[in-house]
Amino acid sequence: MDMKEFAEELYVTMQEKFAEVELSAKDSIVKESNYIEIVKSHTYGLKNYLYQYEFSSPQEEIYFFKNIKPKFVSLLLFHNELFEIEVSKPLEKDSIIKHYLEALQKGQAFINTHMEFYKYLHLGSTYLDSKYFLPDKNHETGNDVIYDSRFCTPFDHKFCLLQSYELMKEHLTKAIEKLTMPVDEYSPLQWTGPKISLIELMYALQVSGVFNKSVTDVKMIATYFEKIFHVDLGNYYRTFRDIQTRKKAKTVFLDELKFKLAERLDEPMLVE
Structure with a gap:
């Protein structure tokens, strides 16, 4: 090697x-x-x-x-x-x-x-x-x-x-x-997963163009995510480069989300 x-x-x-x-x-x-x-x-x-x-x-x-x-x-x-x-x-x-x-x-x-x-x-x-x-x-x-x-x-x-x-x-x-x-008192959500997972999701959303008709940059999304999820993403540009160098699956978190959602969709529907 x-x-x-x-x-x-x-x-x-x-x-x-x-x-x-x-x-x-x-x-x-x-x-x-x-x-x-x-x-x-x-x-x-x-x-x-x-x-x-x-x-x-x-x-x-x-x-x-x-x-x-x-x-x-x-x-x-x-x-x-x-x-x-x-x-x-x-x-x-x-x-x-x-x-x-x-x-x-x-x-x-x-x-x-x-x-x-x-x-x-x-x-x-x-x-x-x-x-x-x-x-x-x-x-x-x-x-x-x-x-x-x-x-x-x-x-x-x-x-x-x-x-x-x-x-x-x-x-x-x-x-x-x-x-x-100023303290944001209206955001009850705190990100408790790995930061690298949120950064992976953040870049996926940015390149997909789902915010502001595709004119939102990564920094704007990162700043907003840090505020609403009460998390410090650190040097997310460097982390993204680390994601790019993964040897096996690069989209680890997105693949996990897809798998978990597919499992949930296959569960029996609740009858009201």
Whole structure:
């Protein structure tokens, strides 16, 4: 199995574990602690596979450090940082908002400091890839899940940090909006299924054109779903990409809905 295929299967498994935590844990600190352990164990799995894997070319190795590893490590950095933010969160609403804004400023300061690298990545540049994303074979090897030199290049960790701060920006911005938004007292429904299922349904409805005569974008639907179902969908664009990489059935939730409805339709009709 090549590295890309292995990593995709590992990532899907990790997302399934996330969904289990989302259903079982209520406290945000407990959730973040569980998320950290899940990402850490799957990152170790990626790292261990790397140790016995031979890249077929420098291009494949660059792809790993530029595109595959950051998907795992940026999540680990994000959840580590978010855990610290939640643990130190004050009680009053105004203080919480200030607390979140300070965390956002910290992330933005890091991005501003590394703006040239940030632009290089977001513009899809490649001319310095061999410098940025090939390991330095002369460094000594460590044992840390992130900083082991066999699992690092001179710049890939910086890329992971930038991605983690982008995740943090999206998460905290939504959290602040939720704190400042009037409470909707007229929505009794709360989404208790996996977020990935609601995102799958959301995209299906959007591409089917069933809202506003086919002129509604995904962001508008996501914002409305989050409000009426009292759920934070997170980075639904990234989750949709994860759905696209599923190896077997891609429409898992829609297939389940179809099966459940077919079962219900086959039940005997109730006589009034």
